[in-house]
Structure formats: structure tokens, C-alpha cells
Amino acid sequence: MRVAGLDIGSRTVKLVILNGTEVCEKRCLETSARLAEQLREILSGLSFDRLIATGYGRNLARELFGAETLTEIKAHALGVRYLFPEVRTILDIGGQDSKAIALAPDGRVLKFEMNDRCAAGTGRFLEVMARVLGVSLEELSEMALSADQAARISALCTVFAESEVVGLIGRGEAPERIARGIISSIVKRSLGLLRRVSPSPPLVFTGGVARNRAVVRLLEEELGLPVLIPEDPRITGALGAALCGTSSSGSGPGKGTEKGLTG
Secondary structure, eight states, X not given: OEEEEEEEOSSEEEEEEEETTEEEEEEEEEOOSOHHHHHHHHHTTOOOSEEEEEETTHHHHHHHHOOEEOOHHHHHXXXXXXXXXXXXEEEEEOSSOEEEEEEOTTSOEEEEEEEOSOOTTSHHHHHHHHHHHTOOHHHXXXXXXXXXXXXXXXXXXXXXXXXXXXXXXXXXXXXXXXXXXXXXXXXXXXHHHHHHTOOOSSEEEESGGGGOHHHHHHHHHHHTSOEEOOSSTTSHHHHHHHHHHHHSOSOOSGGGOGGGOOO
């Protein structure tokens, strides 16, 4: 059976297709205002027996294609545990939300905390700050790693933090120190989420922000333990959705033909 897992996030749409337990297709698109068209595009030309959707846009996939749906928390837990069977804690930082999940040894979700009401501490926060400094996300990371100390950024709101950064620039603060302060702000908010779920190692870091070397480095320093990163940390939700379809009974849309989607 070929099962498609679709993770429709605020910044990216991710797709994983499993043939049994083997990943046979992966796709990723940036989310736009024309979300329905993007969903058709990412599924275009594919054949599958079941479609499971997760993420904030999962209900749109259900309306368009008759997809089954799954919560983000369960999808990420399934996907990460498939890649790291011993995982006990998951930190996921995406484009506009972040979440911390504590798992039991058997993979059950024990507790989770989620920040989905504010962009602070997310990928969007990094994008805004990089733009203010006039650098790319990669350059922001390298600048932070080269700094001897971090500039203090105390605002919890992205808008106010942006004003703080502008003020620091105006006072002549070194861009490298500002960059490290930005990364430290992300890490500080992440630690707050993790502490609320009482994290235990091994800890797996997922989401687009997990590709930022400076965030990973400072997070490991603060936690005092190594952080595990999947090969592609963006797709664990889509992978988990597909895995749910391979392990449960029932049938979804046949070969991508539901409601006008052609495979």
C-alpha cells in the first residue's frame, strides 16, 4: 500500500509517500496565499492509496481531496520515533509555531506545550531579524557563532524585538553580537517550552529552524547534552502522517482521484 502524508504548515507544505515502510517520494513547497493550488501542485502526478493530512491546513486537504486528518502532535511523535526509536523529547520549531513533546518509552505522548500565537522564537522571527541586519539566514547563523558574546534582546514580541535590534544597530553594537543575541532569544524561548514538559534525553530537534547551526550549538550548550537532528528535519510531520496510514485500518481516497485530484 502506498500512503501519502501531507504536512500543511504556515510556511511550507511537505509531502512524504511510503510504500510499505520505504520512503519513495519527498516534496516540499513554500506556502503561499493560493494554498489550494499548491496542494494540487505538490500531489500532481502521484499515485497513492491513502492520503493523511496534518498541520494547520489539514482540514482544507480533507475538503479538497477527502484526506484523513491527524493532529500535529501525534504526527511528529510518530515520525520522529520512526527515525529515532529511543527518543523521549521532541523540540519542533517551524515557520510560525514551536512545540515541545515528551514521550513515554513506548512512544505515547505524555505531555506537550505549543506556541502558535506569536512568531517570536520561530523561523519567522529569524527571517525578520536577518532582514533587519541585511544578511541571509545562513550568514546570521555564522555571525552568531563568531561572536564573543551576545547583545541583550529582552523583548518577547517579534515587533518589539525588531525595534530593539534597530536600536542596537543605531548605538553601534557589533552585528555579530546582535546576531548571537537573536539566536540566544530563540534558544531561551525554546528552553521555556522544554522545561514545561520536563525533558528527558534523547532529545530530537525538528522543523526548519533545526537546520540553523547556531541555534543547535547554543541549545546544546544550554542543555548540556547532544541534540539529535534528522537528515531532513522539515518532513517528520509528513512522515508521521504517512506512518499513521500504514499502521491503521480503513481506506482513504483511491490513488489520488478523490474530488478531482488526478494521479
